[in-house]
Amino acid sequence: MKVTHLIEKLNATAEKLPSLQESERRQLLQACDDLKTKLETPFDLASRLVFSGHQAIALRLGVDLKLFDAIAAKGGRSSGSVNIYELAEETSAEPLLIGRIMRFLTAMSVVEEVSPGSYKSTSLAAALVSSSPLSAAMIHGTHFMTVLSKLPEYFRTKGWESPSDAFDGPFQFAIESPHYFEFLSSNPFYQQAFNTTMTMSFRRRGEDWFDVFPVADRLRVPGDADPLLVDIGGGQGEDLKKFKARFPTMSGRLFLQDLPAVAQGVQDLPAGIEVQDHDFFQVQPVKNAKAYFMRTVLHDWPDKQAAQILGRVRDAMGPDSILLISETMLPESGALLPSVLSDMQMMGSFASLERTEAQWRALFEQAGLELVQTWLPDDCDGSAESLAKQPALFEVRKSLKE
Secondary structure, eight states: OOHHHHHHHHHHHHHTOOOOOHHHHHHHHHHHHHHHHHHOOHHHHHHHHHTHHHHHHHHHHHHHTTHHHHHHHTOHHHHOOEEHHHHHHHHTOOHHHHHHHHHHHHHTTSSEEEETTEEEOOHHHHTTSTTSHHHHHHHHHHHHHHHHTTHHHHHHHHOSSOOOOTTSSHHHHHSSSSOHHHHHHTOHHHHHHHHHHHTSGGGSOSSOHHHHSOHHHHOOOSSTTSEEEEEETOTTSHHHHHHHHHSTTOOSEEEEEEOHHHHTTOOOOOTTEEEEEOOTTSOOSSOSOSEEEEESOGGGSOHHHHHHHHHHHHHHOOTTOEEEEEEOEEOSSOOOHHHHHHHHHHHHHHSOOOEEHHHHHHHHHHTTEEEEEEEOOTTOOSOHHHHHHSOEEEEEEEOTTO
16 A cells, blocks of 8 residues: 555544544554554654653643633633733743744644634643643643652662662652652642542552452441451541442441541541541551551552551551552553553652562561452553553461461
């Protein structure tokens, strides 16, 4: 087939793209990525990656200026276009600067230029208004680039070894703060962005943990006064809300624990969920619960501190208690880009890592615990592709060797 015919066919397909199921959309997107990879020269690839940060920062500037709010307020997509002078008036920014940012956003297809200096919105621009969680994710994600850009200098200075101390790693090297979470607690702007990002659906891959684990058979307590489930570092309570909705009549108390900066912002919890301010490095106040639960908590901590966190839970566990941990499990080989991106973020922000099953097992043993079973949905075959879509659920108990 001639290249011109292939281009025409691709363009025609794009113009009349049929309605797709989510799985089909992702498969088609992957096929497009594969085609792009095969067509790119090394120079193309290097140029795209080197300048990709500029695009993220352009979006961040739009978010900080509330440009996307201004576009929506002035008509944008549905009522017509908006020019740079209207946007400058709405945002109190210089027209020249607005024009340069809008030119960049147009080149990225975030907005559409309808005439020189006049623009209208797109679905992406509409999704980046201040009320959208995507704007918070943009703030959260681009702030990490401050640390990322310092990684080469960090390793040249500290030596070429994986960081292993959450209080002496790349984040402390780049930003003068004892720890990322302490930085958030003293910077409400970034704290709010972090809290919002942590509730977003893209972080909740695959099936919920209670659809993988046999809750009805394994999580039972004698009466309503007995502690059933403790969600440690549970954020805004999304897991417990869904658990309560799924099992509304199940006996036992439900506890949501997090640092005060997070716990005090929890809203709209259903009756029956108790909120506790708790630092998981301190003594666990709820003893002998049937189950303790942590989702994407331990990947924030290197083994040195993760073992301390697990030790506090171990000390609170009774003979029939279990600890359920929902986390990414890296394959031993062939990890996909989303997983290794997360691993890089953990290294930069927390001196931590994403772990393989062998690394998780070693961590549990270090903390005086043992892995009982790794739970995955029936359709998750343990391949790199399936593990990128579904977190593992580790069932852990106190070690019988103690």
